[in-house]
Amino acid sequence: xxxxxxxxxxxxxxxxxxxxxxxxxxxxxxxxxxxxxxxxxxxxxxxxxxxxxxxxxxxxxxxxxxxxxxxxxxxxxxxxxxxxxxxxxxxxxxxxxxxxxxxxxxxxxxxxxxxxxxxxxxxxxxxxxxxxxxxxxxxxxxxxxxxxxxxxxxxxxxxxxxxxxxxxxxxxxxxxxxxxxxxxxxxxxxxxxxxxxxxxxxxxx
Amino acid sequence: xxxxxxxxxxxxxxxxxxxxxxxxxxxxxxxxxxxxxxxxxxxxxxxxxxxxxxxxxxxxxxxxxxxxxxxxxxxxxxxxxxxxxxxxxxxxxxxxxxxxxxxxxxxxxxxxxxxxxxxxxxxxxxxxxxxxxxxxxxxxxxxxxxxxxxxxxxxxxxxxxxxxxxxxxxxxxxxxxxxxxxxxxxxxxxxxxxxxxxxxxxxxx
DNA sequence: GACCTTCTCACCTACGTGTTAAGC
DNA sequence: TCGCTTAACACGTAGGTGAGAAGG
Numbered sequence: 001x002x003x004x005x006x007x008x009x010x011x012x013x014x015x016x017x018x019x020x021x022x023x024x025x026x027x028x029x030x031x032x033x034x035x036x037x038x039x040x041x042x043x044x045x046x047x048x049x050x051x052x053x054x055x056x057x058x059x060x061x062x063x064x065x066x067x068x069x070x071x072x073x074x075x076x077x078x079x080x081x082x083x084x085x086x087x088x089x090x091x092x093x094x095x096x097x098x099x100x101x102x103x104x105x106x107x108x109x110x111x112x113x114x115x116x117x118x119x120x121x122x123x124x125x126x127x128x129x130x131x132x133x134x135x136x137x138x139x140x141x142x143x144x145x146x147x148x149x150x151x152x153x154x155x156x157x158x159x160x161x162x163x164x165x166x167x168x169x170x171x172x173x174x175x176x177x178x179x180x181x182x183x184x185x186x187x188x189x190x191x192x193x194x195x196x197x198x199x200x201x202x203x204x205x
Numbered sequence: 206x207x208x209x210x211x212x213x214x215x216x217x218x219x220x221x222x223x224x225x226x227x228x229x230x231x232x233x234x235x236x237x238x239x240x241x242x243x244x245x246x247x248x249x250x251x252x253x254x255x256x257x258x259x260x261x262x263x264x265x266x267x268x269x270x271x272x273x274x275x276x277x278x279x280x281x282x283x284x285x286x287x288x289x290x291x292x293x294x295x296x297x298x299x300x301x302x303x304x305x306x307x308x309x310x311x312x313x314x315x316x317x318x319x320x321x322x323x324x325x326x327x328x329x330x331x332x333x334x335x336x337x338x339x340x341x342x343x344x345x346x347x348x349x350x351x352x353x354x355x356x357x358x359x360x361x362x363x364x365x366x367x368x369x370x371x372x373x374x375x376x377x378x379x380x381x382x383x384x385x386x387x388x389x390x391x392x393x394x395x396x397x398x399x400x401x402x403x404x405x406x407x408x409x410x
Numbered sequence: 411g412a413c414c415t416t417c418t419c420a421c422c423t424a425c426g427t428g429t430t431a432a433g434c
Numbered sequence: 435t436c437g438c439t440t441a442a443c444a445c446g447t448a449g450g451t452g453a454g455a456a457g458g
Contacts, residue, residue, distance in 0.1 A: 038427095038428090039439085040439095040440085041439090041440075041441095044427095045426070045427095047426095047427090053416090062267065062310070062356065076423060078437090105267070105310065105311065105312070106310065107310075125439085137438080137439085151265075151267065151356070153457080170438095171438065171439050171440080172428095172429095172438075172439075172440095179428075182427085182428080183427085183428075186426085186427070186428095186447085187426090187427090187428045187447065188425090188426040188428095188446065188447060189426085189427045189445095189446080190427080190446050190447075191427070191428080191444075191445040191446045192427070192428055192429080192445085192446090193446095202422080219419095236440055242452095243452090245415095245416085246416075246417095248413095249451095250450070250451095252449090252450095252451090283413090330415085342414080342415085343414085375414095376414065376415050376416080376454045377414080377415075377452095378452080384452070386453085387452080387453085388452075391450085391451070391452095392422085392423060392424095392450090392451095393422065393423060393450040393452095394421095394422080394450085394451045394452060395421080395422050395423075395450090395451080396420075396421040396422045396451070396452080397421085397422090397451070397453080398422095
């Protein structure tokens with residue numbers, strides 16, 4: 001039940017739609033180590049959070065913004081001796097289910113006035129129809145954003161993906177450098193940042 | 206900057222729109238004691254929360270759902286000897302600013318598939334443009350819901366208000382029976398419910 | 411003084427983190 | 435054993451309560 005794309009490119013009137021990834025530096029830091037995202041039964045948020053800014057929409061037309069995840073390859077990956085190596089038999093992978101941004105549908109003017117944040121999307125390794133996106137653990141994915149014009153006779157869909165945001169889905173972090181980077185930047189992991197700072201401090205008696 | 210109502214009634218095609226208040230029994234319990242709602246500088250949520258179910262919309266048309274508060278009279282009210290009495294000089298009151306339900310705009314089908322909850326609206330006694338609704342303390346109000354068809358040449362607005370949900374805006378609760386009823390039903394006031402239960406318990410040593 | 415408003419506080423709800431040990 | 439997954443847990447973020455003292 002993935003997204004069925006009628007036309008990957010917009011028509012002549014819409015050709016100037018642009019979607020720009022926010023916080024590229026942060027994403028690049030993770031990508032250089034090979035990024036990992038936790039998947040759980042009930043669904044886990046992404047960190048970093050995918051944020052994009054959009055321009056070139058018709059302010060008065062109505063759009064929905066969608067997110068899905070494209071399998072970057074058919075491989076199952078393994079973390080061996082501090083390195084991710086592709087393994088097993090590559091199999092064709094279909095795109096994930098689609099997450100609809102909760103502010104959808106809305107006017108072009110709304111989507112363009114501020115960055116669009118996918119903070120609430122949850123990644124799971126089980127099918128349980130609660131709005132989470134199911135991914136296969138130990139497979140590599142690339143997030144992709146779709147802009148769908150709604151309420152028109154023919155739907156127009158533009159799609160954009162972001163290589164900087166590729167990650168491998170895991171049930172537990174493999175690379176401890178990734179863990180450290182998550183703890184460093186995610187405010188919800190503050191407890192572990194504090195613990196590390198206490199250990200590093202030379203002021204302890 | 207209140208809502209400007211072009212036409213209070215819909216046209217012939219829309220005449221069957223219905224808006225029903227949810228949790229009427231709870232609202233009635235509060236109304237019988239004369240309901241109070243706290244207003245603060247930064248804004249306070251309502252309890253009970255206003256919930257309505259809507260029917261009769263065109264599933265494929267786009268609507269926004271709005272909430273405002275109509276002054277039930279021009280009086281300033283006083284709580285004297287366990288009773289609310291109207292006082293001072295009745296003055297003409299204009300309706301409050303309007304709160305736009307965060308899921309707006311959306312399809313008729315969306316608004317009809319489940320009850321619509323205004324849990325996030327915040328009532329204030331100050332003007333501070335942060336999305337809160339400013340009300341005059343010690344004045345009586347009646348919540349009113351507007352259904353606005355969007356993206357059409359002429360806007361169609363239907364309005365519905367709910368006498369069961371009338372309340373007096375206050376900066377501190379006056380009637381302690383209202384306080385007790387709020388504590389009994391609002392999960393965020395659980396701390397005070399527990400305290401009361403501990404006092405009432407005969408099991409203490 | 412009487413009345414109303416403001417602020418701080420303890421105590422909740424609700425839920426997002428990686429850790430750890432157990433399960434398979 | 436090994437590799438991967440699960441569930442309980444401590445510890446955060448974020449913010450909604452009325453109480454009570456202080457302010458005007």
